[in-house]
Amino acid sequence: MMAARRGRSAGLIRLALYGIGLVPAVVSFVLGATNRLGADPVNTFERTLGLWALRFLILSLCITPLRDLTGVNLVRYRRAVGLLAFWYALFHLSAYVALDQGFDLHTLLADVTTRPFIILGMVAFTILSALAATSNGWAIRRLGRRWKALHRWVYAAAICAAIHFILSFKVIRVETLLYGLVVAALLAFRVYRAAPRRAKAPPV
Amino acid sequence: AVDLAAQPGPLSGEGLKPTPLRDVTHYNNFYEFGLEKTDPAERSGDFHPRPWTVRVEGMVAKPRTYDIDALLGRKLEERIYRMRCVEAWSMVIPWIGFALRDLLAEVEPLGSAKYVAFESVVRPSEMPGQGGVLPVLDWPYVEGLRLDEAMHPLTILAVGLYGQTLPNQNGAPVRLVVPWKYGFKGIKSIVRIRLTDRQPRTSWNVRAPDEYGFYANVNxxxxxxxxxxxxxxxxxAGGGFFGASRQLTLPFNGYGEQVAGLYAGMDLRRDF
Known part of the structure; x- marks a missing residue:
C-alpha cells in the first residue's frame, strides 16, 4: 500500500512537472499573440523556446550526477524532463519554420544544408526526436540493451545544442558560455565515472 | 531631448511609414551599452552628450573641430530612411541631420584622400558595455566609407530623430546614417572623422571578417x-506574431537607383 501511494504521488509529481514545465511556452505564446513580447516578438519567442529546450536538456543530465553525488534519486522524473526538452525543441523549430520563415522552403532548405549553426540545431533535434520516440515502456522492452546505447546519444545532442546556442549570437556571450560550461561539466562527470580505475603508473 | 527645426528632405523615401518612436528608441544595438536590444534605452542614462566636439582631420586642407551646438545650428533636414540591420530586421526612421558632403566640403579634402574613417567615443564610466567580462569589440568603435560613398547625397550625419535631438541610446549627439548599408555602418556618438588614403579598419570587420565586410551594402x-x-x-508593425510577416530585402536596401553606380564593375559577392 505504501508502494502504491508512492507510485501515485510520483505520478502526480510527473504531471505537475509537465504542467509547470510548459508554463514558459504558454506564457510567451500568449504574450506574443497579444503583442506584449516586445518589438520583435517572433525572434523573442523563438529564442525563449530554444533556451528552455537547452535548460530542460541540461536538467535531464543533472539527475545522474545528483544521485551519485548526493544520494537524491530523481531518476523516475528524468523521462518527463527529457520529454520537456524535446517538446521545447519541437516548439522552437516550429516557431522558426512557421512564424519566422513563414514556411519558405527555399530558405529553410538552404539553412539546413549550408549553415553549420542551423545544422547543429537540427542534429540535436533529430536525436531528441529519436529519444522521445523510444521513451515509452514498449520501446524500452523492445530495444533491451540497445536502448541504453541509443539514449547515450543525449550527450551528443547536448553538445550540439550548446554550440548552436553559442553561435546564435553575433558575439560570444558570457551567458552562452556558462551554459556551454555546464554541459561540458556534466559530460566530464560521465567520462570521469566511466574511466577504469587504475593504479597510478609507477615513476619511470 | 530638445525639439529641432528641420525641413522635409527631398531624399526621403516615398510612401515609407515610420516605425513607432517607442520601437526606434527601445529596440536597437549599441554594444557600448550592452548586448541586449533593450540595453541602450535602459543603460544609457548616465551618458553625457554635451559638451561635445567632433574633430575633422587627416588629409584635408582645413582641419576643424566642430562644437555640437554648431552642428545643431546648421540647416537641418528630415530624411525618412529605411534601416536594415544585418540581423535581418528592419525599421523606417525619420532622421534629422545634414549631408556629410557639406561638412566635408568645408574642410576641403586633399586629392590624396580616398577614404573617411570615423571613431566613436570611449567612456567606460558612462557606457557599461565598454567594460564587461568578455571583450565584445575593440573600443573605440570604428567605421569607414570610401570617399565617394561619404560624399553621396544620401549619406548624412544625424543629430536627431522624430523631430528631436538624438536620444542617448540612438547615438547622441551625432551619428552616421548610410541608408543603403547595414545598420552597423551607422557609427554612433562620433568624436573623430579622419580623411585618409588607406581603407580604414572597421569594428565588425576586425571582429569577424568572414561575416562582416568593409562595404556591408544591403544585399x-x-x-x-x-x-x-x-x-x-x-x-x-504591432499585432504580435501575426502583425507583419517577413518582407523581401531590396538590393542596396531600396536605394539601388541612387547608389548602384558607386559599385560599377565590382564583384559585390567578394566585396560584401
Missing part, C-alpha cells in the same frame, strides 16, 4: 554565414 543575394539576408522582419 539579399549575399547571405550572412549563419542566416539568409533575402528577407527581413519589419519591426513595430
Amino acid at each position: 539579399p543575394a549575399v547571405d550572412h554565414p549563419r542566416w539568409s539576408q533575402a528577407s527581413e522582419r519589419p519591426i513595430g
Whole structure:
C-alpha cells in the first residue's frame, strides 16, 4: 500500500512537472499573440523556446550526477524532463519554420544544408526526436540493451545544442558560455565515472 | 531631448511609414551599452552628450573641430530612411541631420584622400558595455566609407530623430546614417572623422571578417554565414506574431537607383 501511494504521488509529481514545465511556452505564446513580447516578438519567442529546450536538456543530465553525488534519486522524473526538452525543441523549430520563415522552403532548405549553426540545431533535434520516440515502456522492452546505447546519444545532442546556442549570437556571450560550461561539466562527470580505475603508473 | 527645426528632405523615401518612436528608441544595438536590444534605452542614462566636439582631420586642407551646438545650428533636414540591420530586421526612421558632403566640403579634402574613417567615443564610466567580462569589440568603435560613398547625397550625419535631438541610446549627439548599408555602418556618438588614403579598419570587420565586410551594402543575394539576408522582419508593425510577416530585402536596401553606380564593375559577392 505504501508502494502504491508512492507510485501515485510520483505520478502526480510527473504531471505537475509537465504542467509547470510548459508554463514558459504558454506564457510567451500568449504574450506574443497579444503583442506584449516586445518589438520583435517572433525572434523573442523563438529564442525563449530554444533556451528552455537547452535548460530542460541540461536538467535531464543533472539527475545522474545528483544521485551519485548526493544520494537524491530523481531518476523516475528524468523521462518527463527529457520529454520537456524535446517538446521545447519541437516548439522552437516550429516557431522558426512557421512564424519566422513563414514556411519558405527555399530558405529553410538552404539553412539546413549550408549553415553549420542551423545544422547543429537540427542534429540535436533529430536525436531528441529519436529519444522521445523510444521513451515509452514498449520501446524500452523492445530495444533491451540497445536502448541504453541509443539514449547515450543525449550527450551528443547536448553538445550540439550548446554550440548552436553559442553561435546564435553575433558575439560570444558570457551567458552562452556558462551554459556551454555546464554541459561540458556534466559530460566530464560521465567520462570521469566511466574511466577504469587504475593504479597510478609507477615513476619511470 | 530638445525639439529641432528641420525641413522635409527631398531624399526621403516615398510612401515609407515610420516605425513607432517607442520601437526606434527601445529596440536597437549599441554594444557600448550592452548586448541586449533593450540595453541602450535602459543603460544609457548616465551618458553625457554635451559638451561635445567632433574633430575633422587627416588629409584635408582645413582641419576643424566642430562644437555640437554648431552642428545643431546648421540647416537641418528630415530624411525618412529605411534601416536594415544585418540581423535581418528592419525599421523606417525619420532622421534629422545634414549631408556629410557639406561638412566635408568645408574642410576641403586633399586629392590624396580616398577614404573617411570615423571613431566613436570611449567612456567606460558612462557606457557599461565598454567594460564587461568578455571583450565584445575593440573600443573605440570604428567605421569607414570610401570617399565617394561619404560624399553621396544620401549619406548624412544625424543629430536627431522624430523631430528631436538624438536620444542617448540612438547615438547622441551625432551619428552616421548610410541608408543603403547595414545598420552597423551607422557609427554612433562620433568624436573623430579622419580623411585618409588607406581603407580604414572597421569594428565588425576586425571582429569577424568572414561575416562582416568593409562595404556591408544591403544585399539579399549575399547571405550572412549563419542566416539568409533575402528577407527581413519589419519591426513595430504591432499585432504580435501575426502583425507583419517577413518582407523581401531590396538590393542596396531600396536605394539601388541612387547608389548602384558607386559599385560599377565590382564583384559585390567578394566585396560584401
